Amino acid sequence: MSLASGSSGNCYYLGANGYGILIDAGIGIRRIKKTLKDSGIGLEQIMAAFITHDHIDHIQSIGSLAEKHDIPVYTTQKVNAGLNCGKYGKKLTFSRRIIEKENPVGIKDFEITAFNVPHDACDCVGYLVVYKQHKWVLATDVGHIDDTVSNYIRIANHLVVEANYDREMLQHGKYPAFLKSRISDGYGHLCNSETAVFLAANFNFHLKNIWLCHLSKENNRPELAYQTVETEMEKRGIRIGKDVNLNVLKRDMPSELFLLE
Ligand SMILES: [Zn+2]
Ligand SMILES: [Zn+2]
Structure with a gap:
């Protein structure tokens, strides 16, 4: 499901039996919660959030996801370093995970691989998610x-x-x-x-x-x-x-x- 798509915010949900992941979190946390809830999905079912790049339309809510909801936020090393400089730096202390491009990460039955995308942001990636x-x-x-x-x-x-x-x-x-x-x-x-x-x-x-x-x-x-x-x-x-x-x-x-x- 796409929660929002465009320069004013991007957020995607991929779910399986009782759990799911988010890719990007570029809209407000209340809107994420409400939209998921309208489809019967609770935030506690979200196992991870994967970020494509650090433009604001992709990361707006990662602070709340990580800090208030203990949802691990996955980024590449360079995007992670970029976040340190911004207002999200302090907030993401415990819930950061580093991924490498072309190196799959498993979240339950999902296998997620980041790949390089040319864009005017530091280290922008796309994602391949394999499920069954x-x-x-x-x-x-x-x-x-x-x-x-x-x-x-x-x-x-x-x-x-x-x-x-x-x-x-x-x-x-x-x-x-x-x-x-x-x-x-x-x-x-x-x-x-x-x-x-x-x-x-x-x-x-x-x-x-x-x-x-x-x-x-x-x-x-x-x-x-x-x-x-x-x-x-x-x-x-x-x-x-x-x-x-x-x-x-x-x-x-x-x-x-x-x-x-
Ligand atoms: Zn964008
Ligand atoms: Zn962008």
Whole structure:
């Protein structure tokens, strides 16, 4: 389930029988609690929180999760060091865990692997979560799809991938020039067409679900992101809804709880 997705906050929940993990915690702790509770999930069932990078839209609540709820927070060494400098430094004394990229960590039946993602943050990662026969992959805040990101996307059965902006909307939008180039310079975010072209060109029939994430409020529209991917897929004869499901995650509303089978 996506609790929120976009530049104003990101948080994902993956659950199995009676327990689960969070990936990113970029919204308020009360909102995390309430959204989980609405789906019948208590915070005490959360075994761990894994962080992609230290931009505020991904880490807002890690202090409360770690401090008040004793939930271990997993980051790479460099992200952990970055957190020391920020306001979360003191709060995370006992509940920090360090992960290495490409080195899987087990949490009950989940096996979680961080992989490198090019982005304008220190040591940004994506995640592969393996549960039984399912491979779930998150690739968010992706400047460009390099070989590593590509390898992980291509093994996914269930893929959450960024479609941040529409090129035209960004170009003609009201963002200042420096911000426009920061977003699109290869270390910012993925645009709809980059994601669409890549997904269509690298489609595998083991991919069952795609969720487009981290949509910009200013420079994108959910229908546009959806159509861009659908059009590229259809050019190659891949049928949305038959060969693969396509969803767009909402910025500030939780998704339904998707059951993977
Ligand atoms: Zn972000
Ligand atoms: Zn970011």
